[in-house]
Amino acid sequence: MPQITLDSVVRIHEDAVFRELGGEAVLLQLASGMYFGLDPVGTRLWQLLEQHGTLRTTADAAAQEFDAEADVLARDLLELVATLQEKQLVVIE
Numbered sequence: 459m460p461q462i463t464l465d466s467v468v469r470i471h472e473d474a475v476f477r478e479l480g481g482e483a484v485l486l487q488l489a490s491g492m493y494f495g496l497d498p499v500g501t502r503l504w505q506l507l508e509q510h511g512t513l514r515t516t517a518d519a520a521a522q523e524f525d526a527e528a529d530v531l532a533r534d535l536l537e538l539v540a541t542l543q544e545k546q547l548v549v550i551e
Contacts, residue, residue: 460550462540464514464532467551468507474547476504487546494545499524503538507548513539 483501
């Protein structure tokens with residue numbers, strides 16, 4: 459697996475389905491049938507990731523929306539993307 463950095467380009471896995479429910483989201487990995495839940499912050503990060511594609515741009519956009527230190531947001535984004543990659547919900551290019 460490629461190392462994930464803020465310079466990584468991430469795309470949503472072709473077998474991932476996203477549904478938002480009341481500010482939170484449920485992701486389904488179709489091939490495995492596994493569900494994964496996101497809290498409101500994770501849901502917004504997913505949406506920003508879909509919109510921007512690169513982690514650095516996603517982190518910058520998130521920093522404009524959330525009242526958090528940029529380095530904390532970046533670390534949390536990298537951890538989230540690593541988990542999503544492990545669950546085969548995103549692909550690192």
